[in-house]
Amino acid sequence: MLGCGVLLSAVLFVDRSPVVGVAVLVIFGALAVRLSPLIFPRPTTAAEAQALSANDGRAIIYWRPGCRYCLRLRSRLGREARRAYWVDIWRDPAGAAAVRAVTGGDETVPTVALGGESFVNPDPEWLRQQLARTASPS
Known part of the structure; x- marks a missing residue:
């Protein structure tokens, strides 16, 4: 989950907007923590x-x-x-x-x-x- 978030946010960061890229990374990071068996x-x-x-x-x-x-x-x-x-x-x-x-x-x-x-x-x-x-x- 976190890996997907990093990839998607990197693409958004470069192509569109750094703010959107960071927001996507935060959302995916929160989901990764929430769904983690750790x-x-x-x-x-x-x-x-x-x-x-x-x-x-x-x-x-x-x-x-x-x-x-x-x-x-x-x-x-x-x-x-x-x-x-x-x-x-x-x-x-x-x-x-x-x-x-x-x-x-x-x-x-x-x-x-x-x-x-x-x-x-x-x-x-x-x-x-x-x-x-x-x-x-x-």
Whole structure:
């Protein structure tokens, strides 16, 4: 996304107007940041997340890159997002299978596993409160 923005803005900068070129670069840069999987905490495998969650009770959030609902959840959780285990279902077939088992065969994300229950596309504020409760004091 950022590469396309750089190329397009360079062409606009040279051919048309430097202001338009810069504006296009800013827009593409913002989109690249917004859609980047890098804004998510380090993904883990479903097996690792399930084992860790069994020990500390933290939530497991199943997600996939480009999902606007996952991005919405991640952005609204803020710093609390690091208190959960994130499983990218496109990288982990076991994670995708776990989501399909909960959703009746679909890969609907975000799906959150917490306390033996699963929630599809939960309210971000509710999840933030749950994450704050399950945070282990260090």
